[in-house]
Amino acid sequence: MKETIERHPHDVLVVGAGGAGLRAAIEAADQGASVGLVCKSLLGKAHTVMAEGGVAAALAHVAPADSWQVHFRDTMVGGKLLNNPRMAELHAQEAPDRVRELERWGAVFDRTADGRILQRPFGGHSHPRLAHVGDRTGLEMIRTLQDRAVGAGIAVYMECTISHLLTQPDRVTGAFGYWRATGRPVVFPAKTIVLATGGVGRAYQVSSNSWEYSGDGHALACLAGAELLDMEFVQFHPTGMVWPPGVKGLLVTEAVRGEGGILRNKDGERFMWKYLPEDRRHEYAATDEEATTWVEAQSAARSTDARRPPELSTRDNVSRAIYTEVREGRGTEHGGVFLDISYLPAEHVRRKLPSMYEQFKELADVDITTGPMEVGPTTHYIMGGIRVDADTGATTRQGLFAAGEVAGGMHGANRLGGNSLSDLLVFGQRTGAGAAAAAAAAPELRHIDPIQVREAERDLSAPFDRPGRADPHRLHEELQSTMQSQVGIFRTEADLEEAIRRIGDLRSRWPDIGISGGRPYNPGWDLVFEVRNMLIVSEAIARSALQRRESRGAHSRLDYTEPDPAWARLNSVVRLADDGLEVTTASVPELPDELRPLIETE
Amino acid sequence: MPEAQLRVFRGSPGSSGRLVDYDVPVEEGMVVLDALHWVQAHLAPDLAVRWNCKAAKCGSCGAEVNGRPRLTCKTRLSDFAEGEPITVEPMRAFPLVKDLVVDVSWNYEVNRRIPPFQPPPDRPQETWRWQQEDIERVQEFRKCIECFLCQDVCHVLRNHETERPFMGPRFLVRAAGLEMHPMDTADRTSHLKDEGGIGFCNITKCCTEVCPEHIKITDNAIIPLKERVADRYYDPIQIAWRKLRGRGSETGPAADDGNAP
Structure with missing residues (x-):
């Protein structure tokens, strides 16, 4: 029965093939490393394809006054200054080069009248800043990177799930996983590993995220001894679909509001006027007329002195506003609010928002050029993630790196729309370089501990030995319901403590999970390890949220408002201790003197 | 609550496979993929289904629904008459992995061999300018979500399970997106003719009909590429012109020909 496990050694192993993983792999290969790229799905299907609105970069094609300094300031202000300032600085400085590089690699962005890359406005950005392709920017990005990676000869291991990281006391040494098609185990010895596994949205009931978003990288890093940062900051995107039930949570791009979409409650009131934070009110239009002037200028791609509409407030604020309107009885029949773009010419709407037009027509029988959409908040993104070094993406565990959504620090307490695609590019590139340099400095592949491999194999096969016991779907549903109702947009101490208790209960039932069927392509089996990962991540979120007795950015406490x-x-910092997850704090890295004037006024 | 009767293919390579009936409670707006998920969560946790986004953006969940290639995330149960069984089978043009999941790796091989985007070495990027209307066609091709439904429906590919002589509609769309890119200088004509087997397409437009992104695959991608190949290899005037200028018909155009139509 004993057989040798398949092995694929590499200098750098990248786990996850979305924007960050692909960009990291390309960079590491450019630096001369032998690179393996592992992904749970087929290449080109990662969550990045769902990104719609655009990639934020201060190219200053539409607004000449834009600069990296303004982008830096917007990012820090949006993140309530909890961001790692060095990350925000590198991000703002390097995003334009990363976008231009995509164009050099074949990406075809929408154009300005003078033939350059067009940029659209988004919430929290002072200037039109998002390079885009209609409302399918993520697809353009992933296809461009995918073609580049394939052209670079990178070894891609598709539909392969990494379930365990292999370690020595001083560093990580490789990864263990299985081929989904056959269920057979596989080992990837590596000098360095880049985690680029995305987010955690599947821990919630209502989410814009795909099934892959089960916090795998967060959990693997935590189990391997790395630290997680700011996990309480979960972004609830203000506009997800609310009807019909089958599509609840599906994203409605912020580009709808960027193009002029108006939010109204069931009484027809444009309620966002009420929710603008006092200290930022001067950045927004004062009247409907001024907002309309801004939209008209925007549609014609000309500059204007009019200020932006109130709908373009930051995501945390718009989500709370919608949630409050619904809770106070001013929501629509299906528990949302109206988002209306139908006052603009139908042709314009179809050209600027083609996939939204299709999505509503085909899935909800709504024509967005003639009537409003119904929308409500949906779990979308986690600002928190693995604690990394800004310049290299190195985690607190030797040999382990992280980039993209799975990494923390860049976005602080709230992420601006469009900053995640640029994050993937900037820190994908930097982390690929960092991991390649560390691999080059490491003399050879380290010994893979056979005991760890045997234990990992035992973990994989154990659920088949207990068919009929706890069902992974039920555990997943219970976790989702707990996270949705008790660790959602508004939180209280009592709810969070109850959530932690329930998660603990689920954790104690996890080893009882049993699976029927065989190993080949068995989604129930996939779910066993995803539930393990989601339980770790959910506990990290709830414990961090309990610790932070205040409201800031996306973290809103009803008992500390x-x-x-x-x-x-x-x-906030989370790490694995002997008796479970331990939550502490760390000081936000100091703002360097030369950056201080940029946000001094805040 | 009304119920839908799903008839789902279950099987593995080497076994004959069979259709299994599942009754699924129907909620408003439900799509076939929702019904399959309900089956996984309640009746058959090991039912293999490939999917990611459930928003028609990733192209993972293609299958044959009542014999027609479709994205299951976009196919609503309300499209079918009540009481009518909904048969869901894997895409037939590719080898079976399990249940509704097929091995599409051949497509990735075909893609890898297409000559990549090649911008002009002597045009600095700062000078790149193009108008929105110049790229609308390329953007149409780049909408492709690689669901491979067009490959599945293509009778050339269906009729050649192995040793396929034809790259298929998906990759003609990709090649067209590269060929019509305003800054591309590579020449893919011989690749399209020989390895790509573009001549095998006899323009039945089945691919266009199944495309969930509504890309006019045949009219906008394949026919213009066929014309390029015909101009190069079969147009007697062009052949004579090339001979006159001392080049054989099998070589690509020199730089001064540019990226001719």
């Missing part, structure tokens, strides 16, 4: 100056300069 205001920001607390004592928390203003503290990040």
